[in-house]
Amino acid sequence: MKITDVRPYVSMPIDGQPWIFVEVTTDEGISGIGECSDYASTGLLVRGLDWIKREVVGQDARNIENIWQTIFHKFDDLNGRGFVSHLISAIDIALWDIKGKALGAPIYQLLGGPVRERVPLYTHVQDWNSNAGGPEDAAKAAVATKEAGYSAIKTDPFPAQAGPDAGFSGPAEVERLTPENFRKSVEWMDAIRGAVGPDFELMVDAHARFDVASAIEAGRALEHINLIWLEEPIHVENHNALRQVRENVRVPLCIGERHFTRWDYTEVLNSRLVDYIMPDVAWCGGISELRRIAAMAEAHFIRISPHDALGPVSIAAGFQVCMTTPNLYRQECLHTWFDTFETMINPMFDVRDGSIYPTDRPGLGIELNLDNVQRYLVDPDTREYLNIDTPVENANSKWIR
Numbered sequence: 001m002k003i004t005d006v007r008p009y010v011s012m013p014i015d016g017q018p019w020i021f022v023e024v025t026t027d028e029g030i031s032g033i034g035e036c037s038d039y040a041s042t043g044l045l046v047r048g049l050d051w052i053k054r055e056v057v058g059q060d061a062r063n064i065e066n067i068w069q070t071i072f073h074k075f076d077d078l079n080g081r082g083f084v085s086h087l088i089s090a091i092d093i094a095l096w097d098i099k100g101k102a103l104g105a106p107i108y109q110l111l112g113g114p115v116r117e118r119v120p121l122y123t124h125v126q127d128w129n130s131n132a133g134g135p136e137d138a139a140k141a142a143v144a145t146k147e148a149g150y151s152a153i154k155t156d157p158f159p160a161q162a163g164p165d166a167g168f169s170g171p172a173e174v175e176r177l178t179p180e181n182f183r184k185s186v187e188w189m190d191a192i193r194g195a196v197g198p199d200f201e202l203m204v205d206a207h208a209r210f211d212v213a214s215a216i217e218a219g220r221a222l223e224h225i226n227l228i229w230l231e232e233p234i235h236v237e238n239h240n241a242l243r244q245v246r247e248n249v250r251v252p253l254c255i256g257e258r259h260f261t262r263w264d265y266t267e268v269l270n271s272r273l274v275d276y277i278m279p280d281v282a283w284c285g286g287i288s289e290l291r292r293i294a295a296m297a298e299a300h301f302i303r304i305s306p307h308d309a310l311g312p313v314s315i316a317a318g319f320q321v322c323m324t325t326p327n328l329y330r331q332e333c334l335h336t337w338f339d340t341f342e343t344m345i346n347p348m349f350d351v352r353d354g355s356i357y358p359t360d361r362p363g364l365g366i367e368l369n370l371d372n373v374q375r376y377l378v379d380p381d382t383r384e385y386l387n388i389d390t391p392v393e394n395a396n397s398k399w400i401r
């Protein structure tokens with residue numbers, strides 16, 4: 001079964017969130033879909049997929065592991081973690097989809113079969129910096145989420161740094177939490193905790209923003225909230241700094257969306273730097289690698305909770321691994337996007353009561369709804385809609401190769 005093409009589709013049905021879907025086709029008429037969406041790097045990744053296409057066309061689609069290793073080592077001068085592992089993820093997910101379809105089985109069956117009846121999710125309420133309202137609005141959203149059947153949510157309660165000691169706003173900065181912002185963060189979390197009660201599970205995401213002192217103070221200030229975890233309290237490049245945070249807080253820690261492949265997790269797990277890990281299946285190396293990382297974590301008695309803030313193919317892929325993973329906490333989702341997911345895939349996941357239930361459909365169990373995917377195609381660099389004035393059947397094929 002030879003691979004004949006790798007086609008990216010950059011589709012943006014939600015403003016500001018371009019999703020990179022990938023279709024891998026074969027000479028036996030079976031095709032699979034993958035995803036490696038990354039909102040800041042869309043154009044780069046689409047160009048990278050063009051290079052990957054040159055490597056994989058003509059290869060046997062059944063040889064998933066060999067293709068994984070070939071791509072990883074071919075481009076390892078770039079460091080296989082990050083850019084390369086995103087590209088591998090898209091191909092790997094699509095190849096597992098193909099294998100499942102070829103064998104007539106869901107991927108979770110090919111991975112050893114289910115160890116659970118359903119995959120529990122956690123979702124989000126608005127972050128402090130993305131919310132026009134106050135803590136009362138976040139608390140109301142948390143209650144609505146609880147009433148919708150979820151039993152765990154995550155939020156970022158930390159206002160962005162402002163004032164004379166703030167630099168230019170940008171992702172590379174190391175932020176300081178001012179006393180005023182500490183107070184606001186605690187108010188935010190107190191409101192949510194008060195609204196949802198003591199047993200509802202809460203997580204806080206610091207988005208890798210802080211200096212060590214602020215990270216430690218944030219962990220201490222939120223201790224009374226009884227968090228499941230404090231996520232990425234500092235940026236991920238220096239594990240000694242993370243160790244300093246770990247040794248000075250009494251909240252569980254989680255990292256992982258900026259860690260890729262088994263090798264990034266080796267020191268994290270061996271040094272016992274965190275209590276949970278959250279690899280993203282569309283970034284860490286795909287279904288093959290998420291499965292391996294989960295097994296590594298199991299050996300350390302640590303649960304995984306796959307990160308997912310991307311499109312519907314990504315969550316379908318993570319779900320397949322979660323079904324077979326004994327040391328699962330929950331899979332992340334943004335439940336407010338499910339209406340959009342429903343228009344982009346067919347069929348929609350079987351989502352009930354804050355969980356996704358498995359089906360017997362082969363592969364990932366979903367297909368892209370190409371009419372709607374193409375309706376929202378954007379230029380990967382400018383994010384301008386390509387088909388806004390053209391009927392879908394005449395869609396500009398610039399990014400469908």
Ligand SMILES: [Mg+2]
Nearest residue numbers: 205207231257
């Ligand atoms: Mg995060």
